[in-house]
Amino acid sequence: MIKEKLLYLQTFGCQMNVSDSEKIAGLLKNIGYRPTNDSSLADLIILNTCSVRARAEEKVYNHLVQYKGLKRKRPKILIGVGGCVAQQEGERLLLNIPHLDFVFGTHNLHLLPELVLSAEKGERQAETDFIDNDSRLDLFPVDNSTNGVSRFVTVMQGCDNFCSYCIVPYVRGREISRRSADILEEISQLAAKGVKEVTLLGQNVNSYGLKSDGELDFVTLLRQVSEIPGIERLRFTTSHPKDFSRQLIDCFAEMPKLCKHVHLPAQAGSNAVLSAMNRGYSREEYLSLIGQLKTVSPGIQITGDIIVGFPGETETDFQETLSLLEEVRYTDVFSFIYSKRPETKAAGYTDHISQKEKQMRLDRLLAMQRKITLENNRSFEGSVQEVLVEGESRRGGQIYGRISGNRIVNITADPALVGQMVRVTITRGEQNSLQGELCN
Ligand code: SF4
Incomplete structure (x- = not known):
């Protein structure tokens, strides 16, 4: 029998990392590790990292410094780093951080059990090689956890x-689409375990299949997933505006299981900045997409990403980003100050905007978006929504779930409803979520 040990897993950054962390937990369960929320009790600490912004990277180093003391007190504890910082830094992390035991890159998740078992024997290793595309197709880690309906x-x-x-x-490598047969099989298995909602995930999800001969295109994949028995809801993220086809827009009118929400990063509202960012679309093209989505699917919720203070962004450019927020009426926006990243083209651009000015622009943008978000949330008041109940809320006595438009609803109701689809009247729209009551 395998002796049970405790795993403390810290996840930084995007949804792809959250999803990878679920797979990491599944892989390490096979060699006897069970998750804990208390790092001081852990036998193994893993930081699944993000390097998309400098601040996220700094956080990883700060945590690693903190764990030095823990390792001194409990020398047998193992510490590993995975994800984008691991990919970027590789062996250097082992050289610079003597209390670190192993490093694994973005293509090396499948090697993790071996790395941990070697670390248990005292071997320090870094595995960050990119894998060729043919081999990668066989190495996509599958989610084998059993919890959750989504x-x-x-x-x-x-x-x-x-x-x-x-x-x-x-740090993630070139684009590769997984075999559709493997995806459909994984989703069928999830549905058999009681999963009702799936979100198809990729850095650029709507370019799925475009570069793989003989593979399904994204729209056909969506249609086939929606036919899997037991799957009641379907979402996808993150889409790139330049690959958002008319056929994909029409899916929102034609596929009842496709949820009324699209995450469609604009990044900026000015054509000069979009061009300097190499985004591949103009403001007008982006707004035309949004207009088409709202026409085929009235009430569709749009979320986005915005970068503030990109090198060369003038006050006029920034005003165009603010006006984009007003025109799109985003449900929510993830906004960040531009962060210079190694190897990227923009790292060589002259950055003339002061940090103070960038912060002021971000604050102005956040204030505007908070107002739009609240108005949007209030617009749901009195409506009846289908909610998939995902769990018990942190507010005692309540459960929570999501409407088709991806807003979170808290409901005072019996926890036995977790996992069920229920009809809810929205009683209040708050800043970050909705309140609702079960319909009779
Ligand atoms: S589409 Fe652009 S922002 Fe998104 S992952 Fe690719 S390079 Fe990065």
Whole structure:
């Protein structure tokens, strides 16, 4: 029998990392590790890292410094780093951080059990080689956890777009689409375990299949997933505006299981900045997409990403980003100050904007978006929504779930409803979520 040990897993950054962490937990369960929320009790600490912004990277180093003391007190504890910082730094991390035991890159998740078992014997290793595409197709880690009614399923990884600010193509590698037969099989298995909602996940999800001869295109994949018995809801993220086809827009009118939400990063509202970012679309093209989505699917919720203070962004450019927020009426926006990343093209651009000015622009943008978000959330008041109940809320006595438009609803109701689809009247729209009551 395998002796049970405790795993403390810290996840930084994007949904892809959250999904990878679920797979890490599944892989390490096979060699006797069970998750804990208390790092001081752990036998193994893993940091699944993000290097998309400098701040996320700094956080990883700060945590590693903190764990030095823990390792001194309990020398047998193992510490590993995975994800994008691991990919970027590789062996250097082992050289610079003597209390670190192993490092694994973005293509090496499948090697993790071996790395941990070697670390248990005292071997320090870094595995960060990129793997050729044919082998990668067989190595996509599958989510074998059993909890939850809503799961993410990776359908593609990597990116070929080389937006001038983005480190992803360097740390996640080039774009590859997973075999559709494997995806459909994984989702069928999830449905058999009681999963009702799947989100197809990829850095550039709507370019799925475009570069793989004989593979399904994204729209056909979506249609086939929606036919799997037991799957009641379907989502996908993250989409690139330049690959958002008319056929994909029409899916929102034609496929009842496809949820009324799209995450569609604009990054900026000015054509000069979009061009310097190498985004591959104009403001007008982006707004036309949004208009088409709202026409085929009235009430569709749009979320986005915005970068503030990109090198060369003038006050006029920034005003155009603010006006984009007003025109799109985003449900929510993830906004960040531009962060210079190694190897990227924009790292060589002259950055003339002061940190103070960048912060002021971000604050102005956040204030505007908070107002739009609250107005949007209030617009649901009195409506009846289908909610998939995901769990018990942190507010005592309540459960929570999501409407089709991806807003979270808290409901005072019996926890036995977790996992069920229920009808809810929205009683209040708050800043970050909705309140609702079960319909009779
Ligand atoms: S599309 Fe652009 S921002 Fe998104 S992952 Fe690819 S390079 Fe990065």
